Amino acid sequence: MKKSERLNDMIRYLNSREYFNLNDLMTKYNISKSTALRDISSLEQLGMPIFSEHGRHGRYGILKNRLLSPIIFTIDEVYALYFAMLTLESYQSTPFHLSVHKLNEKFENCLSKNQIQHIHKMKKVLQFEVNQHNNVSHFLDKILKSILHESSCKIQYLKNNEKKSYYVQFFKISARFGQWYATGIELNTDKYKVFRCDKIAFMEEQEINSHLSLDELISRSLEIYQSEKRIDFEVEILAQAKDLFYKEHYPSMKITISNKTVVTGFYNHGEEEFIANYFMRYGHYVISVKPESLKQIIQDKVENLFKHYQKL
Numbered sequence: 001m002k003k004s005e006r007l008n009d010m011i012r013y014l015n016s017r018e019y020f021n022l023n024d025l026m027t028k029y030n031i032s033k034s035t036a037l038r039d040i041s042s043l044e045q046l047g048m049p050i051f052s053e054h055g056r057h058g059r060y061g062i063l064k065n066r067l068l069s070p071i072i073f074t075i076d077e078v079y080a081l082y083f084a085m086l087t088l089e090s091y092q093s094t095p096f097h098l099s100v101h102k103l104n105e106k107f108e109n110c111l112s113k114n115q116i117q118h119i120h121k122m123k124k125v126l127q128f129e130v131n132q133h134n135n136v137s138h139f140l141d142k143i144l145k146s147i148l149h150e151s152s153c154k155i156q157y158l159k160n161n162e163k164k165s166y167y168v169q170f171f172k173i174s175a176r177f178g179q180w181y182a183t184g185i186e187l188n189t190d191k192y193k194v195f196r197c198d199k200i201a202f203m204e205e206q207e208i209n210s211h212l213s214l215d216e217l218i219s220r221s222l223e224i225y226q227s228e229k230r231i232d233f234e235v236e237i238l239a240q241a242k243d244l245f246y247k248e249h250y251p252s253m254k255i256t257i258s259n260k261t262v263v264t265g266f267y268n269h270g271e272e273e274f275i276a277n278y279f280m281r282y283g284h285y286v287i288s289v290k291p292e293s294l295k296q297i298i299q300d301k302v303e304n305l306f307k308h309y310q311k312l
Contacts, residue, residue, distance in 0.1 A: 001029070005074065007042055014048070014062060021059045075115070082107060082119055083126065090130040093137040093180065093197075095144040095173060131178040137197035143170050143182050146205050150214050152187055155195070156202035163201055168193070171217035177248065185217060230266045233275065234290040237261050241285035250278070272297050 001009075006029055013028065014020060025036040040060065044050050049063035085107065088100045108116050139155075146153050152169045170184035180197035237245075239261045245253075253265035267275045276297040279286060289295035 003039075003042075006031075007039060007046070008074075010039060010043060011046075011048065014043075017062065019059050019061045078111070078115070079119065079122065083122075083128070086123075087128060087130050091133045091175070092135060093133070093140050095140040097141060131175075133175065133178055133180065135179065135198035137180045137200070139200050139203040140173065140180060140197060142203050142205065143173055143197065143200075146170055147173070147214065149205070152206045154204045154206060155200050157195060158199040158201055166193070166195075167206070168195070169212065169217065171214055173197075185212065230268050231272075231291065231294075232266045233264065233294050234288075235263045235279055235282075236287040237263060237282055238285045238287065241282055244282060244285070248278075248281075250274075276301055 010025070010029070022033055022036045025031065025039065026033060029036075029039075031039070040050060051061050051063065053059050053061060085100070085103060088094060088103075108119075111119070143153075147170050150169075152167060155166050155168055156163045157166055167187040168184040169187060170182050172183040174181050174183065182195045182197050182200075184193060184195070185191070186193045239257070242255060242257060242261055245255045245263055249255075249263075250265070252267065253263055256262045256264065272294065275294060279289070279294075279298055280301060289298065
């Protein structure tokens with residue numbers, strides 16, 4: 001480990017400690033006593049508020065009433081953070097109050113001209129696969145806030161061009177297939193429900209906290225989702241199609257790879273269309289479909305699509 005990397009790691013390591021001694025550093029980083037002393041001196045020069053207590057059981061302490069020196073990133077870490085930040089450009093809405101353009105400006109102000117030129121050159125040749133989120137979701141920040149507060153919400157949701165009211169406790173926000181989704185428990189029915197965030201027309205956090213904790217909701221989420229009348233499915237696919245599964249799949253699905261490659265899972269009544277549309281993406285990679293009812297839905301969709309193109 002290079003000295004700069006070791007010092008950076010030491011800052012994080014010591015940040016959670018009130019006291020330490022030389023043996024702590026010597027053991028953790030496999031360094032000599034003289035190297036440990038030099039590293040402590042370097043940390044002090046970087047601004048870390050270290051003081052020493054002399055005596056038979058001497059040790060070092062860190063002043064907690066002063067800000068510690070900032071974390072030092074390597075240039076490769078800076079580049080990685082920069083490009084991770086740029087993926088936010090594909091989102092019309094985020095749960096955070098920020099402008100990606102302004103964030104980009106702030107980030108580049110911390111870099112040298114040479115580093116900025118290098119990054120701009122990298123942007124021309126590095127491309128990341130990101131689903132574009134073109135729909136605006138106005139309440140992502142409020143949904144996240146309610147989740148962290150473990151509180152319930154009253155929402156108005158656009159469904160079939162009509163507004164419907166729900167009382168919900170949200171516990172998860174996810175970005176899938178170019179859309180933001182919020183998962184929660186509908187409090188009147190105690191049923192698991194997924195809402196497309198751009199279709200939430202109104203939201204108001206309720207003062208009364210829910211009876212379920214966030215940890216309980218997360219641990220019970222898949223169990224809650226499985227209704228008594230759920231339908232199990234099994235779809236065998238060609239081995240080369242496994243990448244399609246890894247790229248996009250629903251939480252209720254899993255893949256098993258042995259002598260066969262099989263996608264298994266379940267869906268509830270009313271969700272057949274979603275599952276059928278999903279497996280249509282696999283095209284000729286599908287070998288078999290169970291149950292027969294799911295196969296028939298997919299077949300009907302394919303026939304309707306064929307008829308549509310015949311009319312063009």
